[in-house]
Amino acid sequence: MTQRRCVRAAVFSAGSWGTAVAKIMVDAGTDVIVHARRNEIADAINTQHRNPGYFPDIALPAALTATTDPAAALAGADFLVLSIPAQTLRTNLAAWAPQIGPGTVIVSLMKGIEQGSHLRASQIITEVTGVSADRVAVLSGPNLAREIMDGQPAAATVACPDEDAARRFQQACHTPSFRPYTSTDVIGCELGGAVKNVIALAVGIASGMGLGDNAAAMLITRGLAETTRLAVAMGAHPATLAGLAGLGDLVATCSSPLSRNRTFGTLLGRGLSVEEATAATRQTTEGVKSAEAILALAHAHDVEMPITDVISALLHDKVTLDQATAALMQRPPKPER
Template sequence: MSNDRAAVFSAGSWGTAVAKIMADAGTDVMVHARRSEIADAINTSRRNPAYFPDVDLPASLTATTDPVAALDGADYLVLSIPAQTLRSNLASWATHIGPDTLIVSLMKGIEQDSGLRASQVIAEVTGVSADRVAVLSGPNLAREIMDGRPAAATVACADEVAARRFQTACHTRYFRPYTSTDVIGCELGGAVKNVVAVAAGVASGMGLGDNATAVLVTRGLAETTRLAMAMGAHPATLAGMSGLGDLVATCTSPLSRNRTFGAYLGRGLTLDEAAAATRQTTEGVKSAEAILALSRAHDVEMPITEVISAFLHGKVTLDEAAAALMQRPPKSER
């Protein structure tokens, strides 16, 4: 059992799931919730009524709306907020982060204006070294984890000792974390798979079948790997939990918010209607243009990302998007 303490920002579905994992692993966890009614419910009824009203939370998991109280004495700061609001939120918290706190990113998106990965934004805003920023990424559907179903993930950090430390802090009977020093590969695997999942959802919503989904997963992995390698990642990372594992789960499960969003689009809903129906942040939509910009900067071909970005920005219709992916010139597979 650990005597460590973690601050988890925020009380959304994935933040709550990781908070539960860490509490089950023996870490004292304080969740920072934006809404007082959520914090009060966690503290009094041991449940998060907004996301998991049917799941009891461990007694060592508490909540607050005060970010300073949450960060006080925290060994880990676990960030689970939308990638596009990370910079502004973190700027207001940065002065309260302890000098030895390990900052862990759960975010799977690319900042739109800068093209930076979450770990880069964290380092830039807080001024901490890369050794103090870790990433947790993998095939982790929050609902299944809250139900105690088996899952695994990758903890990536430039400092291998720090990665192993956080690995211990979130290792339970149902959650198995592996370690890596390839932060770039882990983050890009998590970010690009959301765009591919939107494409898989669109295909599902259009009734294109399981073969089409398999094609998107396979070719999606290929373009993700190309970009990651061009940016300095190791190809083996993309064959692991934060690459192929996350891609398969996100592209095939009805629990996936990005796939669900895409499925609504494939059935003919508008972007606003699909967003309202999904009711959660879909990082694939927010990050598609930034990922496409990275691909162009590194001269990497990413046809799925390109078509989905064009579709999301109204440059092509649904039928044109589907046709564009299938009517590309035949080539060797590599």
């Protein structure tokens, strides 16, 4: 009887979400190698089975290996899983592209919009590498890395124009505690993941200002409305935004203290500047980087996004906290839609 070939994945990089997805995939029976930027992180993963930079207290699977050599990581990879900041994707991917195999499916874990070009991660991937869109997938959903590392139940959406590729990645990351669903709506999944970070900033700001659950619920609900308006205008299916990559991700990111964007917003709401909040969080906060680009997409598609508009203005010191609150609450009354 012929043995089933082991599926191989290269995960770039060894940050919190990249490490969590690498662990999920190993638990699913996938052969995984992580590409780390720093030798000490790669060595720790290989010899101590720990990632001291993000999860020093959690043992990683012994089968998980790491390297600082991108060519070694990509050799024979069925999947290249990208978990790097959206704003550095273009530069890094250009360096890695020559080592990507002709059949490798590229999976984006990124939840941001590129500044300047206003492109989604999947669009940057096809532009930089020249691969066809049916070789680019997106993983998105309510996935707080710490909870997943602790083995708590979670689910996500794997979106790809090629349904077979989506199913193959689904199998490569399906475990008893991680349940991936498939979709072909890449646009909906990417926009749901990107815009929810901006809405989470707003919810965090409200919390930092001492506002209550009514305010949080208002921002989450109206945030979902403006996310859906933009996504549908750009070709997404509205049902995607009611699912894991839309409402699910939005609720988790807006509600949890484990969320970087909500935490960043809370610091702003307490009176810290953007620079001070950045120094305090010490990790990439995609909502801060993407807000202006998302707003540019809204303008290009003639979509009204009042929460995103106010947050972008606040981040660029165009309004104060009190002015931001007033701008949202004093909008003209209208039917809910």
